[in-house]
Amino acid sequence: EYAVRRVTDSSLKETLAYGIGIHHAGLPERDRKVTEELFCEGKILVLISTSTLAWGVNFPAHLVIIKGTEYYDGALKRYVDFPITDVLQMMGRAGRPQFDTEARAVIMVHEPKKNFYRRFIYEPFPVESSLHEQLTDHLNAEIVAKTIKTREEAIDYVTWTYFFRRLTANPAYYDQQAALLEQPTFDKQRDMLANYIERLMNKCLDELIRSGCIELKEGVPLRTGEIPSALVEPTKLGRVASLYYLGHRTVAQFQRSLSREGLGFVELMRVLCECPEYDELPVRHNEDKMNAEFAEACPLEVDLAIQAYDSPHTKAFLLLQAHMWGLALPINDYKTDLKTVLDRSIPLIQAMVDIAAEEAQLRSTVNLILLLQCLHQSHQPWKSSLACMPHFNEKTLKILAGMGIEAVPELIERQRTLQKDLQKLNLPNADAYKEVLQLLQEMPRLRVRVELRILDPEDPTQAPEAPPAEGGEGAPPKRRKGKLVPEPYKVPPDVELELAVVMNYENTPCKFVHAPRFPKKKTYSWWCILGDTEVDELVSIKKAILPTRARTERRVNFQFCSPADEVGETFTLSVLVMSDSWFGLDQQLDLCITTVDKAEVA
DSSP: OHHHHHOOOHHHHHHHTTTEEEEOTTSOHHHHHHHHHHHHTTSOOEEEEOTTHHHHOOOOBSEEEEEOSEEEETTTTEEEEOOHHHHHHHHTTBOOTTTOSOOEEEEEOOGGGHHHHHHHHHSOOOOOOOHHHHHHHHHHHHHHTTSOOBHHHHHHHHHTSHHHHHHHHOHHHHOHHHHTOSSOOHHHHHHHHHHHHHHHHHHHHHHHHHTTSEEEEOOOOSSTTOOOOOEEEEOHHHHHHHHTTOOHHHHHHHHHHHTSSOOOHHHHHHHHHTSGGGTTSOOOTTHHHHHHHHHHHSSSOOOTTTOOTTOHHHHHHHHHHHHHHTOOOSSTHHHHHHHHHHHHHHHHHHHHHHHHHHTTBHHHHHHHHHHHHHHHHTOOTTSOGGGGSTTOOHHHHHHHHHTTOOSHHHHHTOOSSHHHHHHTTOOSSHHHHHHHHHHHHHSOOEEEEEEEEEEOOOOTTSOOOOOOOTTSOOOOOOOOOEEEEOSSEEEOSSOEEEEEEEEEESSOOOSBOOOTTSSSOOBOOEEEEEEETTTTEEEEEEEEOOOSSBTOOEEEEEEEEOOOSOTTOEEEEEEEEEESSOTTOOEEEEEEEEEOOHHHHO
C-alpha cells in the first residue's frame, strides 16, 4: 500500500495492487525507480516491460517471456522484426546466478519463423558490419580531420576496417553480384571485391560532392609517369557536418533553405523539423490520429501539403510547439519523444547559425538564436521576457508594467530597490519570493562597449610567423598595432579597421542558466554579431564565453575594410550581443562611421 501511494501513474497503481509491475520510458522517473526497487526486493514477482529495458537496466529473472518478435515501425508503416541482438539481450535477462542453477527463456513467435529462431539460438550467427550504410558521413569526418587527403587514401582507409574483413569473408552479404558467381576463383573474387570497393567509393564521394561537403581537385604525381590521385578537400559545409555530428544530407538541406532571403521565426522552426535527423523519431501505431487531434490545440498550423500526421517531422513540429507554449502532452510517451527532440535540436540550430552566417543572412541568424533561447526557456518570442521568470503570471506582469518595467533587464538593473519591488508583486509565498530574488541577483548584468581602431599597414618585408610545431600550441599571434578612433567615428576610405567588442559582468552570475523545463543544464555563452541591419547583411559572427567573475573583460575582435568610395559617405554597422540560452538579455549597439580625408583623421 505504501508503494502504491508513492507512484503517480494510474495504470501502475492498479497493477501493483496485484503484484505486477510495468516499466517503460513513458513512466515518470520516480515511478520507474519504485517499480525497480519492488522487483529487485522480490515484493512483486512479475514485471512487464518494453524491449529497451534489456539494454538499459539489469533485472535478472528466473523466467523471461518474449511476447512477440515484431514491433511497429512508423517510418515503414508496418510491423518489422526485432534485431537479433535485441532478442538475445532480452533472453540474457534470464538467470540469477546467486539463486538459480538454471533459467528459462520463452520466445513467442509466428509459426513460419519458428525454425529460424531455433537455429539462431543454437547456432552462432556471424556479426556483419553496417559501415557501408553509413560510410559517406564517416568519410566526411575523416576528410575534415585530414586523415584522408586523396581518393586513394580513402580506399586504403576502408581496407583497414572490420567491414573489409567481413567483405572478404562473406562477399555475398554486401554485394549481390558476388552471389551470382557460380564457381568463384581467387582472381575472380579479388576483381569482384575491387570493383565493389570502387563503386562504393564513387557513390560516397559523389554524395559528398552533391551535398557540398567536399571538393575534388586534380592531384600532383609524386613520380614521373605516375597517375595522380584526385585530391579531396573539405568545404565549410563539410566542417559544419563533422563538428556537430550531422549527416551530409542534413547540412545540404539547411544550406538550400538558408541561402534564401532572411527567414522568419516560424519558417525556421519548420526548416529545423523537416531535417533528416528527425527521420528516426518514433511514430507509433495510431499516433497519426493522436497527432491530428493534438495539432488542433497547437497555435501553428501543420502544412499538410508537405507534412502528414504520421510523419516524424510533423510530430517534432508539434512537440516543439507544446514545449514553447506549455501545452499538455497527450500521453507519457510524448514526454520521452520531446526530450529526444530537444536534445537533438541544440546542435542542429547551432549548425544552422553557422550556415546562415556563411550565407551572410543576418535576419535568419538572429531568428535562429531567438529559437535557441525560446527552446531553453520554454517561451515564445512574442511574449515579454518577464514571463520566463518563475511564479510570474499575467497579474504580475500588469503590476510590473504599472511600475514602468516591461522586460527582464529593466528589473535586474533595479538592484537597490529590488526587494521592495518584489514585495509589491504579491508572490504566492516566502519561498517563491526568495527564489525570484536569488535568480534576479544572480542573472548576468552584462556590460558592453566597443573600440574602433585603424590598423597600421602590414610590413611586406617582415618574415611571416612560423607555424606552431605539430602537436604544440605555439605562441599566440601578435596583435597588429593601430590608432584608436574616438567618437564620432571618422576613418579614411579603403583602410583596414578593427572593431573590439569588450564585454564583462557587473556582478558574479550563477554558473548555470535557469531553464527548469529543459532536460540538460546549460552554462552562459554569448553570440557576438557584426552586421548591417539596413541591408540585412551579416559581416561576421563569433561566440564568447565569459568567466563567471565580476569585471573580468573578454574581447571579441572583428576586422573589416572601410568603403573605397568617395569621401563623406556614412555607413552604419550594428553590434548584437545575444545570449544563447536566456530570452531578453540581448543588446545592440549601432556605430555610424564616416569616411573622411586622411589629413582630417591625422
